[in-house]
Amino acid sequence: MPKVKETEILIVGGGPAGLSAASAAANLGASVLVLERDGKPGGQLIKQTHKFFGSKKQYAGDRGYQIGDLLIEQCGNNPNVEVWTDTTALGIYEDGVVTAEGQAKHLKINPKKIIVATGASEKMIAFPNNDLPGIYGAGAVQTLMNVHGIVPGKRVLMIGAGNIGLIVSYQLMQAGVEIAAIIEAAPTIGGYLVHASKIQRAGVPILTSHTITEAYGDESVAGAIICKLDESWQPVSGSEQDLKVDVICLAVGLSPLTELCFQADCQMKYVSELSGHVPVRNEYLETTRPGLYVAGDVSGVEEASSAMVEGRLAGISAACSLGYGEDIAPKLQAEALAELSELRAGPAGQKTLRGIMNLMDKGGAVC
Amino acid sequence: MRITEHPILEFLRGEEISFFFNGQELKGFEGETIAAALHAAGVRVLGHSHAMHRPRGLFCAIGNCSSCLMDVDGEPNIRICVEKLKPGMRVETQQGKGCLR
Numbered sequence: 001m002p003k004v005k006e007t008e009i010l011i012v013g014g015g016p017a018g019l020s021a022a023s024a025a026a027n028l029g030a031s032v033l034v035l036e037r038d039g040k041p042g043g044q045l046i047k048q049t050h051k052f053f054g055s056k057k058q059y060a061g062d063r064g065y066q067i068g069d070l071l072i073e074q075c076g077n078n079p080n081v082e083v084w085t086d087t088t089a090l091g092i093y094e095d096g097v098v099t100a101e102g103q104a105k106h107l108k109i110n111p112k113k114i115i116v117a118t119g120a121s122e123k124m125i126a127f128p129n130n131d132l133p134g135i136y137g138a139g140a141v142q143t144l145m146n147v148h149g150i151v152p153g154k155r156v157l158m159i160g161a162g163n164i165g166l167i168v169s170y171q172l173m174q175a176g177v178e179i180a181a182i183i184e185a186a187p188t189i190g191g192y193l194v195h196a197s198k199i200q201r202a203g204v205p206i207l208t209s210h211t212i213t214e215a216y217g218d219e220s221v222a223g224a225i226i227c228k229l230d231e232s233w234q235p236v237s238g239s240e241q242d243l244k245v246d247v248i249c250l251a252v253g254l255s256p257l258t259e260l261c262f263q264a265d266c267q268m269k270y271v272s273e274l275s276g277h278v279p280v281r282n283e284y285l286e287t288t289r290p291g292l293y294v295a296g297d298v299s300g301v302e303e304a305s306s307a308m309v310e311g312r313l314a315g316i317s318a319a320c321s322l323g324y325g326e327d328i329a330p331k332l333q334a335e336a337l338a339e340l341s342e343l344r345a346g347p348a349g350q351k352t353l354r355g356i357m358n359l360m361d362k363g364g365a366v367c
Numbered sequence: 368m369r370i371t372e373h374p375i376l377e378f379l380r381g382e383e384i385s386f387f388f389n390g391q392e393l394k395g396f397e398g399e400t401i402a403a404a405l406h407a408a409g410v411r412v413l414g415h416s417h418a419m420h421r422p423r424g425l426f427c428a429i430g431n432c433s434s435c436l437m438d439v440d441g442e443p444n445i446r447i448c449v450e451k452l453k454p455g456m457r458v459e460t461q462q463g464k465g466c467l468r
Binding site for chain 2: 037038039044049063121122131132133134135136137139140143144145146148149150151152174175176219220257
């Protein structure tokens with residue numbers, strides 16, 4: 001019989017939210033185990049080469065991978081934190097036992113509290129031949145380029161002019177790859193103008209109100225047909241352009257990775273502002289399953305900055321519920337909540353706030 | 368194609384090693400994923416879909432999407448985007464759903 005691993009707080013996911021949750025809870029005295037399916041913790045921070053915005057407390061001015069290294073170091077220096085890499089959580093059972101697969105073994109863990117920080121996965125859009133090799137999610141391009149030092153091809157069509165589309169385009173240019181165009185179905189650029197201007201100054205067109213109508217190629221991408229959209233988002237006939245590209249990169253958003261929350265029987269709700277189905281949770285990020293918290297993109301897609309603060313909030317809340325740091329926890333929770341409000345004060349944050357209002361509201365369709 | 372010069376990043380690659388793709392000897396670096404090594408060697412088609420036999424390539428690169436399943440050292444359904452390359456590895460295009468031996 002395999003032994004059951006006992007821990008006070010189990011954190012599923014060692015990205016920005018999970019690692020922040022781990023050090024926050026451990027700093028209050030709780031013993032923490034982090035499960036990370038990759039060989040190295042850090043989540044998607046490890047491939048972010050751009051400098052972060054926000055305030056000093058959210059590591060503004062540092063590059064993503066540097067922030068990742070810092071979070072890993074904080075956890076590594078804390079004797080209360082244990083990180084199991086190459087370990088994938090499989091399920092959360094009625095009695096609270098969590099199973100996982102690691103080093104080809106079936107593992108059982110019995111935690112007192114659980115924080116799910118599984119992140120998000122990339123969205124796909126529908127167009128003919130969207131399954132051809134050479135069509136990648138923007139995160140895959142970043143992994144190839146910024147982790148492995150390999151360019152995905154010679155000439156790229158980027159779909160989506162949100163921050164990810166803009167940043168990844170710029171990173172491709174830094175790696176010496178040509179960007180044929182960035183297209184965006186919306187009439188305006190979604191990302192920060194500071195990113196867009198850098199790209200436009202280098203001569204790359206950002207075509208708003210444009211979409212892809214099809215990709216073509218035999219065994220892999222050889223090109224794409226794009227066209228203009230009118231005010232009602234309908235293709236304008238005769239506006240088609242044929243772009244010879246060997247890579248199509250999709251930066252069309254992310255979906256929360258909520259399988260574990262569904263499986264654990266958390267109450268779920270579809271909230272478009274949060275990019276999909278998300279678990280219903282209270283202000284301190286505890287879901288409808290008592291003792292199960294969420295943090296980061298799994299609770300609504302945002303940015304790494306807010307994921308780190310949410311992680312800290314969930315970590316403090318879980319530790320406090322076990323009796324750790326009861327004297328200072330309320331103050332720390334209030335600080336984290338204030339930081340989240342500050343991060344969500346901009347136009348993009350307004351959408352998130354609407355989503356959270358919608359999520360916490362009793363009304364609406366609940367599944 | 369591998370990046371040799373980058374304004375921000377430095378790539379510390381492991382030792383150069385040989386592996387086999389459908390019997391053909393290719394070079395890669397220890398510590399990188401199989402998908403990275405195949406990409407650097409110009410291999411973009413990793414398999415074909417079961418029903419329609421459409422070509423399949425790398426999509427998510429972090430083990431989410433299962434677009435990159437291949438047969439590695441006789442074991443099928445390996446997500447080569449997260450499996451690390453080892454010397455002498457035999458990476459084969461998978462036929463069908465794979466069979467455990």
